[in-house]
Amino acid sequence: MDSGLNRRTASGHGATTSKTAALVVQPLGLVLLPKCVFAAEAGATAFGTSLGDSDILYLSVLAFLIGAAMVAATFLIRQRAMLQVENDVIRGELHEARATADARTALMISGDERVLVFAGHNAPEVIGQIAGHARVPVDPERFLVFADWMPAEAAHGLEAALAALLENATPFRIAIDLDENCVIEAAGRTSGGLAVVRFSALEGIRRRLEELTTALSRAEAGVATFKQLFDVAPAAIWLRDGNGRLIWVNQAYATAVDAPSATAALDGQLEFLSAQDRLRVARHLAEARPFADKLSTVVAADRRKFNVVETTGPAGSAGLAIDVSETEQVRIELRQTIESQSETLDQLATAVARFDEKTRLAYYNSAFQRLFDLTNAYLETEPDHVALLDHLRTRGVLPIEKLMRSELQEHDLAAYRATEPVDAMWHLTDGRTLRVIATPQPRGGATWVFEDITEKLELESQVKSTSQLQRETIDYLSEAVAVFGSDGRMRLSNPAFADMWGIDAAQLTNGTRIQGLADVATIKVVTTLGPGGAPQPGLSEGWQLFLEQVTAFDDHGRDTLIGEISLSDGRIYNYTIVPLPNGLTMLTFSNISEARAAELVLRERNDALEQANQIKTDFVQHVNYELRSPLTNIIGFSALLRSPETGPLNERQSEYLDYISSSTSTLLTIVNDILDLATVDAGIMELELSKVDIARTVEQAVDGVRDRFEAADIRLDVDLSEAGSSFLADGHRLTQILFNLLSNAANFAPAGSTVGVRAWRHQGMLSFEISDRGPGIATPNIEKVFDRFEANPIGGRQSGAGLGLSIVKSFVELHHGHVEVRSAAGKGTAFTCHFPLGTLPPGEDTDRDEHFWDAAE
DSSP states (O other): OOHHHHTOOHHHHHHHHHHHHHHHHHHHHHHHHHHHHHHHHHHHHHHTOOOOHHHHHHHHHHHHHHHHHHHHHHHHHHHHHHHHHHHHHHHHHHHHHHHHHHHHHHHHHHSSEEEEEEOTTSOOEEEEOOTTOTTSOSSHHHHHOHHHHSOHHHHHHHHHHHHHHHHHOOOEEEEEEEETTEEEEEEEEEETTEEEEEEEEEETHHHHHHHHHHHHHHHHHHHHHHHHHHHHSSSEEEEEOTTSOEEEEOHHHHHHTTOSSHHHHHHHTOOSSOHHHHHHHHHHHHTTOOEEEEEEEEETTEEEEEEEEEEEETTEEEEEEEEOHHHHHHHHHHHHHHHHHHHHHHHOSSEEEEEOTTSBEEEEOHHHHHHHTOOHHHHTTOOBHHHHHHHHHHTTSSOTTOOOHHHHHHHTGGGGTOSSOEEEEEEOTTSOEEEEEEEEOTTSOEEEEEEEOHHHHHHHHHHHHHHHHHHHHHHTOSSEEEEEOTTSBEEEEOHHHHHHHTOOGGGOOTTOBGGGHHHHOSSOEEEEEOGGGOOOTTOOOHHHHHHHHHTOSOSSSOOOEEEEEEETTSOEEEEEEEEOGGGOEEEEEEEOHHHHHHHHHHHHHHHHHHHHHHHHHHHHHHHHHHHHHHHHHHHHHHHHHHSGGGOOOOHHHHHHHHHHHHHHHHHHHHHHHHHHHHHHHHTOOOOOOEEEEHHHHHHHHHHHHHHHHHHTTOEEEEEEEESOSEEEEOHHHHHHHHHHHHHHHHHHSOTTOEEEEEEEEETTEEEEEEEEOSSOOOGGGGGGTTSTTOOOOTTSSSOOOSOHHHHHHHHHHHTTOEEEEEEETTTEEEEEEEEEOOOOOTTSOSOOOSOOOOTTO
């Protein structure tokens, strides 16, 4: 049953019960009435007594009333039980509600406050008490009369606020001053259908408020003073709230971010630092650590360095940026200058050490440490000059005989009192020689420079020895040598130079000008040629050429010049003009007269050999052309003898005729091959390029050797599946190539074996391969198989003229291809011919390749 029904009152239940009983009795009467009438009739019949209509009606009504009473009684009993259960539930809920109300009331009055609860416009319920304040009435009725215990103005304002709360649900909060030490705060608001007003006392609020007001004024004055100071400060200063947003900046900050004013910088939230630097600062502040570091940012289109400090506070953070760019620049320049000087001195091979006014070691470079083999530990003690010299003498670096301190003071320490640099020579015990220069410093002390000149002295000695050796070597050279300066004066010459030109050696002294040598030379220059004795246009003659090269101003642009001259005495010399450093020029002359004579003999022999080779080639071509006519006649008459018109032939005649036909055919093939090779050698053979059917061409070549394959019981394995249908080539020459390769395979393939014929396309090439299982070719002979008339009958059925493979190579190369040979002794041989794929006219063939070759060449 619904909970609403369970909360019905007793009067409601009674009305409901009456109505229900009436509704139930009425249908039951209608049902029981016929039954009663029937029962009465049955009873009357049973007793034999007849009843009247009124008796029957009476009995029926009586029966109806009895049934209705029973039904009503039953319903009422059940309804009462249900009402009892509902009443128990309502009592439980009421008890829980009262407990909750008591708890909330206790909670409300637990604090030092009084609460008014308004339910509609009735009198409010007063809860709680404000203790310890005599001005506040304890009695609830007196408390509600606000005018009696609070100022009239405050009471009037509170009543107006209460009216607005009750009428319009307008919340309020009012402070009511009872005296200087007691202030009551009234706060009203609505909660559901109730209006609640809380009264609470504010302890000592007036005194505390006065103190806070004074402190606030003092703090605001201090903040204003600091803001005025910060606004004129040259450093950028800013404040941020707890979310990191700028809440105040000074004028220097606004100027740094190119803002017209501090307000504009705040409105635009213009940041002084970059995003990456701000993240660094935020990480420090998040860890409750102040940030202090040097950061760079762009100010006025110039990147500058700032010393940035930012720290957190109660309401956010504050930051300060001081421009230290100039200081950093000066520091960097100073550090770079010192480092540069130190690096420069450290890179020097010359040892440098600086001693202060107390003669203590103040600086040294790495060369100084290496020169005297001093340890870092010793140098870090900063020894004085005398102690350092004593240390070197004790270690045996300096001669031990100079141990007298008076001598030390006289010589070694004199540099500290001198006004000019002091130069001395030190000879170390290990044979090294040092040049020591001591330069006094204006503020005291001296800088010592130790230059190891041992190598220099050795080099000077070696140069003198080498120069003398070179002088003697040049004097005994067979080539004529002379060296001239850029002014044309001779610096060096050997006796061969004087002998070559027929000049008296007394006239070839140092300083002799090249301009006068042509006049004193008794042997003159006849011709001047370029390298290899070839004429060179624009080349000056003889001494004029030498003069131009020696006195040329362009020292860097000169190149070595080589040529040949013929002298008036019949000798031939190779000359070389070599530019030397410092504007010097060296002339060398080599006598090649004998070499030229031998070269002339060799040229004459070569011309004779070439002429003989040409005569041979012409003879072979002539003889071959002359042989073709009789061979053709012999072949023709042989065929005529076989015809029935000439009459029958006996068996021997027929056999002889077969020999004649076979021999003439072989001879004609050899003649044709020789003519083809001669045509190739002459460079007059032209290919007739066209679209070549690959399968048909291979079939024609196979038909030419089919009889030989069948006679030798050799099988053919042809695979053209990857070759395509056609390509651009000379079909007749391609047939010759394949025929010759198949003939070669038929000659060497063993009986019962298989000769493979395969063709495929790859990388812009079409390749044909003929392979056999013959005896193979020895490795030293592979390079000779394409030589003409090179026949190797070993392992073959018959020996030929040795022209077939030569023709194969020549015809493949005419197609811009190449032939590859793979062979192994006892395993067979494979010849592969690679042809570059060409182009065909549009529409003739769909099987194309991207790689082409120029068929017109």
